[in-house]
Amino acid sequence: MTDTNPVLAAIARTRRGTAEARAAAAAHRIAQPPQATRLRAVAEELAKGRSLADVFAEIAERAGATVHRAASPEAAAETLRAIWRDKALSGPIVRADDPLCAACDDLAEAHTGAARGDEPVGISRAAAGIAETGSLVLVAAAETPTTANFLPETHVVVLAEADVVAAFEDFWPTLRARNVLPRTVNLITGPSRTGDIELTLQIGVHGPRSLHIVVYGDGR
Amino acid sequence: MSAPTRSHFVRDARGALADTKLRAALLNIKTMFRNGRARQVAAVPEFEELRDAGAALKREVIDNLDAYLARFAAEAESRGAKVHFCADAKDARETIAAICREQGAKLVTKGKSMVTEEIGLNPYLVEQGFTPVETDLGEYIIQLRDEPPSHIIAPAVHVKKEQVAETFRAAHAELPPERDLSTHDALLAEARAELRARFLSADVGITGANMLVAETGQMVLVTNEGNGDLTQTLPKCHVIVASIEKLVPSLDDAATVLRLLGRSATGQHASSYTTLSVGTRREGEVDGPETCHVVLVDNGRSAMLGTPFEDMLRCIRCGACINHCPVFVNVGGHAYGAVYVGPMGSVLTPLLRGLESSAELPFACTMCGRCAEVCPMEIPLPDLLRRLRFEAHDHAYTSKTSRLGLAVWTFLGERPKLMRLAARLGGAMMRLPGAGALRRWPLAGAWTAARDLPVPEGGGFVARANAKNGD
Known part of the structure; x- marks a missing residue:
């Protein structure tokens, strides 16, 4: 590629060593990145006896999400219905193709697949939660389409406590282990926001105006 | 646009x-x-x-x-x-x-x-x-x-x-x-x-x-x-x-x-x-x-690779240097006449668009150094701006007055005895009754437009250093 590509050739002329040596250096660096600097604040909270899910919940709320805790998958389904009632939500719903996300199916019209744009509510399933930033990890798949994360005004996301990890680096191995990298991985931290008019914080520009996270345990 | x-x-x-x-x-x-x-x-x-x-x-x-x-x-x-x-x-x-x-x-x-x-x-x-x-x-x-x-x-x-x-x-x-x-x-x-x-x-x-x-x-x-x-x-x-x-x-x-x-x-x-x-x-x-x-x-x-400006390629466009720049927060972005503004812009614009059309930008800086302190990529922005000033001077993109002023300064700077004499004379003149702080300084009108050079107190730097060393 270097031979025929004028941009790469222009770069190569200024670099030290041979092209082969640079390729080897880059390959080595990619395969073995240096030890990351992790945030000590997370480790300190864990040392106090708090769980990853506790830390995740606190930091996600700081970013404007509302976190609901449930002891078991069954309780999570009940929590979804309670959110529906308390927030007086109405359908249609675009939801993940996942039994837990079907909890409100008898309350409104619900469908799986891509969002059309006319659904006020999206119910999604997170692949992971990242405690250091309170971020949800939503991975594109047939069951969990990306459009459902952005088009509805209210986004409700179900997350298992067991899927909460401490830092970004703890999720990457899961991603690397896949045979096929998904087209899109969304790390979502709170609702949509802007400061573009007079640097005044406003919630709900193009994406969801509210983000509810239901973090559930295994019931033991 | x-x-x-x-x-x-x-x-x-x-x-x-x-x-x-x-x-x-x-x-x-x-x-x-x-x-x-x-x-x-x-x-x-x-x-x-x-x-x-x-x-x-x-x-x-x-x-x-x-x-x-x-x-x-x-x-x-x-x-x-x-x-x-x-x-x-x-x-x-x-x-x-x-x-x-x-x-x-x-x-x-x-x-x-x-x-x-x-x-x-x-x-x-x-x-x-x-x-x-x-x-x-x-x-x-x-x-x-x-x-x-x-x-x-x-x-x-x-x-x-x-x-x-x-x-x-x-x-x-x-x-x-x-x-x-x-x-x-x-x-x-x-x-x-x-x-x-x-x-x-x-x-x-x-x-x-x-x-x-x-x-x-x-x-x-x-x-x-x-x-x-x-x-x-x-x-x-x-x-x-x-x-x-x-x-x-x-x-x-x-x-x-x-x-x-x-x-x-x-x-x-x-x-x-x-x-x-x-x-x-x-x-x-x-x-x-x-x-x-x-x-x-x-x-x-x-073209920036292999030059002292290579460091600028670390920039992740976070804007911290812009937010912390005392010049930017007073004049805003449009005064820079460029897509990239503030300290990072004053380095990048001359490099991407040419110094000739951007020669004033490296001077839109007080050299306070705050941009380098907050830069997450540790880019030495003031050093790069200073280097661009040298280049603007060398290419004669700066004003005749400022180049003449610097030439006079250089002439004196290379002749310590003459410099000391000039400093003593200048100080003495400013202390004359009725003189006072300098409100205009020949060849440095832009500098004195917003500042006064106060009347010096005591001796000059060299005299004081000598006194301190018991010389």
Whole structure:
């Protein structure tokens, strides 16, 4: 590629060593990145006896999400219905193709697949939660389409406590282990926001105006 | 709006200083961005370690840039993207327009991208018959006002909400004219509704990228509004435009940059949306683009390699230097007459556009050094600005008066005895009855216009140093 590509050739002329040596250096660096600097604040909270899910919940709320805790998958389904009632939500719903996300199916019209744009509510399933930033990890798949994360005004996301990890680096191995990298991985931290008019914080520009996270345990 | 082609900083800064509306708008930067960053950094005692790691990983990328670009391109292409290397702005504009044409596109939505401002993409797309619509709220506002951005992360920071309301009334003529647009919420709701329709009907979505991950071919896009995600997910074709220095080696390195970026930029521990995406929708996936192009733009960057300005290629466009610059927060972005503003812009603009059309920019700086202190990539911005000053002087882009003044200073500086005599004489004259502080200094009128040189007290530096050493 270097031979025929004028941009790469222009770069190569200024670099030290041979092209082969640079390729080897880059390959080595990619395969073995240096030890990351992790945030000590997370480790300190864990040392106090708090769980990853506790830390995740606190930091996600700081970013404007509302976190609901449930002891078991069954309780999570009940929590979804309670959110529906308390927030007086109405359908249609675009939801993940996942039994837990079907909890409100008898309350409104619900469908799986891509969002059309006319659904006020999206119910999604997170692949992971990242405690250091309170971020949800939503991975594109047939069951969990990306459009459902952005088009509805209210986004409700179900997350298992067991899927909460401490830092970004703890999720990457899961991603690397896949045979096929998904087209899109969304790390979502709170609702949509802007400061573009007079640097005044406003919630709900193009994406969801509210983000509810239901973090559930295994019931033991 | 085309990219500005020439800076008249002295003239335009004077105008900006007299603009009370603008200066009121700029005050928000101090309270929001500076305080926000300070709070975040205080909560992360290891922030300096993160800065070291960030600078190191970018140095590594720059040292082996061709290798990382080749790896990125191979990974992205294996996942359905087509990668285009573009040597200059024209090449990039034409490549993007050709993609739009191939898609039979009319409406093109855009996420905020500074490099598309740099290459003058929007006016070119319009000229070629396409309708580009900016979807970041700030970019949308300035697109409607036909202005360039005045800040790299808050492009409409110079606009007051009353002006936004006027702009929306003019642009959204189909809405009832008597509607209330007096609140932030009303403006937001109107922009949301207007742009939602565009997101759903666009043929091509163009976004920038905060990072390109060589390991996986993914691009990382960091936004708060979600517009970048709607732009890259809904249309059948996604075009990513990124400059060649956006590479990071691995996902682990991306994590390091993410820890620095939000905290340095807006004072957030994380932005609302950080998206890693690559190529086209995978088999079985039900949304996402069916075609994906990555347009990699050089446009003067490879020429910075191997020069003292190579350090500038570490910049991640967080805007911390801009927010902390005492010059920027008083004059705003438009005075710079350039796409990139503040300290990073005053380095980058002369390098990308040529020093001749930007010669005043390296002097739009008090050398206070705050930009280098807050830069998450540890770029020595004041050193680079000083070096550009030397070059402006050497190429005679500076004024005759300032060069003559420096020549006199140099002449004296090389003759210590004469210098001491001149200093003693000058001091003595200023202490004469009726003399007092110097309000005008020959050949340094710009300096004394805003300052007085006070009457010296006691002896000069050399006399005092000698006295202290018992000489």
